[in-house]
Amino acid sequence: LYAKGKFLGFQRGKRSQNEGTALLQIENVAVKEDTSFYLGKRVAFVYRAPTAKNGSHVRCIWGRVTRSHGNSGMVRAKFRHNLPPRAMGVSVRVMMYPSNI
Numbered sequence: 183l184y185a186k187g188k189f190l191g192f193q194r195g196k197r198s199q200n201e202g203t204a205l206l207q208i209e210n211v212a213v214k215e216d217t218s219f220y221l222g223k224r225v226a227f228v229y230r231a232p233t234a235k236n237g238s239h240v241r242c243i244w245g246r247v248t249r250s251h252g253n254s255g256m257v258r259a260k261f262r263h264n265l266p267p268r269a270m271g272v273s274v275r276v277m278m279y280p281s282n283i
Contacts, residue, residue, distance in 0.1 A: 184275040185209055185220075189227065191270055193251070193258060201264045204245065208276055211255040223247045224277040225259050227269060247276065 186209045193203035206225065211217060225245040235241070245261030 183278045184226070185278070187225070187274045187276045189265055189269050189272055189274050190256070202260065203248070204259045204261060204265050205251055206247070206257050206259050206274060206276070207255065208257065211257075213255055214250050214253050216255060217250040217257050220247050220257055220276060221249065222280060222282070224279060225261070226275040226277065227261065227265055227272075228275065229269070229272075 187206045190205050190207055193200045193205060208217075208220060211220070223246070225247060227243045227245070229241055229243075230239050231241050232239070243261050243263050243265060245259045245265075247257050247259050249258050250256070251258045
């Protein structure tokens with residue numbers, strides 16, 4: 183069970199960019215107050231690779247939502263391996279676990 187999100191870019195300033203922190207926009211989350219539910223949730227970036235590993239071309243980079251970003255529902259996430267720049271604008275899966283309900 184997951185919510186769809188988009189990887190929009192990295193945390194950045196005017197002249198510098200922090201590739202260790204990804205910025206995500208989660209579907210149907212438009213205000214800062216709604217992001218609190220997603221804090222600590224796992225995020226998966228699923229992609230297809232040209233070569234197979236263990237009989238599968240599908241691979242995944244896992245991360246975690248760390249905090250909100252701005253007032254319009256964006257969140258920051260840290261991934262085990264930084265996301266590649268070609269992934270900007272691509273969908274990610276925001277899992278509904280770990281749950282604190």
